[in-house]
Amino acid sequence: MDGDPQSSSRGKIWRNRSIKDDSFAIRCDIVVINELRVEEEEAPGQVDTPEFVSVPPSDLHQYLGNLLHTEKGADVVFEVGAETFAAHRCVLAIRSPVFSAELFGTMKEGDTAAGVVHIDDMEAQVFKALLHFVYTDSLPKADKEEKQAEEDVMSQHLLVAADRYNLVRLKLICEEKLCRYIDVGTVATILTLAEQHHCHGLKKACFSFLDSLANLKAAMNTEGFDHLSKSCPSVMMELLAVPRA
Numbered sequence: 598m599d600g601d602p603q604s605s606s607r608g609k610i611w612r613n614r615s616i617k618d619d620s621f622a623i624r625c626d627i628v629v630i631n632e633l634r635v636e637e638e639e640a641p642g643q644v645d646t647p648e649f650v651s652v653p654p655s656d657l658h659q660y661l662g663n664l665l666h667t668e669k670g671a672d673v674v675f676e677v678g679a680e681t682f683a684a685h686r687c688v689l690a691i692r693s694p695v696f697s698a699e700l701f702g703t704m705k706e707g708d709t710a711a712g713v714v715h716i717d718d719m720e721a722q723v724f725k726a727l728l729h730f731v732y733t734d735s736l737p738k739a740d741k742e743e744k745q746a747e748e749d750v751m752s753q754h755l756l757v758a759a760d761r762y763n764l765v766r767l768k769l770i771c772e773e774k775l776c777r778y779i780d781v782g783t784v785a786t787i788l789t790l791a792e793q794h795h796c797h798g799l800k801k802a803c804f805s806f807l808d809s810l811a812n813l814k815a816a817m818n819t820e821g822f823d824h825l826s827k828s829c830p831s832v833m834m835e836l837l838a839v840p841r842a
Contacts, residue, residue: 788832
């Protein structure tokens with residue numbers, strides 16, 4: 598029938614020039630949205646709390662630092678050289694598996710049970726900084742003059758102490774600091790330290806500095822390089838094997 602809508606539609610399709618061999622193609626474009634955005638409507642009377650309430654950062658480290666400073670409730674004393682430091686067994690054990698073994702485990706000694714621990718082969722200032730980190734997760738602040746003159750030396754000693762007590766984050770902090778102090782006069786000493794205490798990032802930084810033939814020649818004339826060649830001969834072989842322009 599001429600008035601039939603379906604017949605009319607068929608006629609338009611058949612008259613379309615795009616029909617070939619009694620068939621035609623239909624193209625569909627599909628857009629895929631990876632993220633679905635949902636806008637939430639605020640309920641009547643809802644308060645946008647960030648504008649009125651400010652949550653301060655955690656100050657737990659300040660309380661723990663004060664606990665170390667006041668020695669309140671301390672149950673163990675460390676003798677380091679001529680100085681003594683009071684501390685708390687539980688805090689130390691939680692932070693360091695080595696302290697945990699020394700104070701509660703198989704490494705526990707007779708004097709430890711009495712509340713006194715003797716620390717050998719470590720300077721008092723280094724152990725003091727170590728304790729500060731254990732309680733506050735940060736290093737004690739130093740004066741600018743002291744920072745420039747002694748930070749590199751303190752970082753070396755602290756790295757050794759951090760490795761001794763398995764304080765991984767402190768060890769990495771010391772590595773990062775020592776990377777800034779690498780120069781002709783210090784690179785051999787720092788490289789020796791990195792090799793002996795398995796500091797892979799610090800070792801790479803030293804090798805990067807010594808990639809320069811001029812830096813290598815200058816460093817070879819230092820006392821630290823003599824110590825490096827005697828204490829870490831494998832590192833010397835690695836250095837000599839690196840091709841340089």
